[in-house]
Amino acid sequence: MFQLSKKVEYGLIVxxxxxxxxxxxxxxAKELANEYEIPYELLAKVLQKLAKSGIVVSMQGVKGGYALGQKPEAIIVSDIIRVIEKERPMLAGCYVxxxxxxxxxxxxTIRKPLEKIQKNINSLFDKMTIQEIV
Amino acid sequence: MFQLSKKVEYGLIVxxxxxxxxxxxxxxAKELANEYEIPYELLAKVLQKLAKSGIVVSMQGVKGGYALGQKPEAIIVSDIIRVIEKERPMLAGCYVxxxxxxxxxxxxTIRKPLEKIQKNINSLFDKMTIQEIV
DNA sequence: TAATATAGGACTACTGTAGTCGTATTTATG
DNA sequence: CATAAATACGACTACAGTAGTCCTATATTA
Known part of the structure; x- marks a missing residue:
């Protein structure tokens, strides 16, 4: 329980x-999948979502692929998660x-008290960028 | 994704x-289940786990039931989670x-960087006690 | 036109969670 | 001592979400 999805992990890795x-x-997508032994089709979908949001830019056709769409220090981990999962990491279902x-x-009776922890967690993911995991 | 289980929620509530x-x-267990509209059998199991660890004390038989085993300010949220789920809330499966x-x-490549966030999350749950959600 | 890449929907398999059921044991009390 | 009310606990079922696969369409280069 309480884990980031594989999709998010794969997204962060690439x-x-x-x-x-x-x-x-x-x-x-193919070379990235090979490099990190990630199922190709799954990674492809992750990259497509990242592309839709502009975190990466995509180029179709032969010689196509993906490139970073922003500077590493501008790519926020919480945005990555939200793009891939459509939501922030939330402690309780009712928050979602x-x-x-x-x-x-x-x-x-515990919804409000737990919001304190929720906010702190939000801020952890908001503060971390790709630059910091290089 | 990334949510506390219902069992943990129920444990915190009671x-x-x-x-x-x-x-x-x-x-x-019955009166607590009624009060908060929690499935009785499920709550019973949660209370049994809490009893085994000493967070609550249990008394069998007629007039039996559960009472807090420690002062509210000594009951740490992260302990409650660990007792009910057998593990801390972990960001990645490999941490477990x-x-x-x-x-x-x-x-x-992301295991180590994410450990920073993991540690911060640990400390959030370590610092919160039942006293603080009263 | 062929090869290679992204785009994306549909589907399957699996796992974990929530919840249920049945039964044994303990204990207060009439 | 019998009964009722409580905890103890293992086995089971149903469901939902995740990981992963498959198939086809579209774009682009050479």
Missing amino acids: LRHMAMKPRGQVFT DGPLSCSIFDIC | LRHMAMKPRGQVFT DGPLSCSIFDIC
């Missing part, structure tokens, strides 16, 4: 890889899906 | 409940189950 090479260099998602929302 | 009442007061649990452990 973004870091790109960040370590000269700016603008292009990588194919609201009152209707929890049968005891009204009488829950 | 421990807080107990902490708000006079020291030594005894509560049955070691190298053999991850096919790319050796070539993973």
Whole structure:
């Protein structure tokens, strides 16, 4: 429980890889998947999501691939997670899906107190950039 | 993803409940389950785990039930989680189950950087006690 | 036109979680 | 001492989310 998904891990790994090479260099999903022994199709989808959000830029066709879309120090870990998972890492389901998602929302006594921890966690992911995992 | 389990939520809710009442007061799993609309059998198991670890004390038989085993300010949230889930909240599976649990452990480049965030999260849960969610 | 790359939807398999059920044991009390 | 009410606990089921696969379409270079 309480773990980042494999998709997020794969995303972080390849973004870091790109960040370590000269700016603008292009990588194919295939070579990245080989390098890190990541299932190709899965990584491809991750890269497509990162591309849609501009974290990487994609080029189709022969000689295509992906390159970083921003400077490593501008790529925030919490953005990466949100792009890949469509949500921040949340301690409780009700933080994500609201009152209707929890049968005891009204009488829950721990939602507010846990928000303190939630905020702190948010700030950890907000502060870390790809630059810092190079 | 990245959420505390319902069991942990239920555990926190009832421990807080107990902490708000006079020291030594005894509560049955049934009344706690009713009060917070928690499935009785599930809550019972949570309480049994908390009892085994001494966070609560249990008394069998008629007029039995559970009472807090320690002062609210001595009951640490991270201990509650560990007792109920048998592990801390971990960002990555390999932090829990070691190298053999991850096919790319050796070539993973993000394990160490993420440990910084992991440590910060640990400390958040280590610092919060039941006293603070009353 | 062929080869190579991204784009993306549909599908399967697996795992973990939430919740249920059944039964044994303990203990207060009439 | 019998009964009722409580904890103790293992086995089981149902469901949801994740990881991973497959297939086809589209773009681009040579």
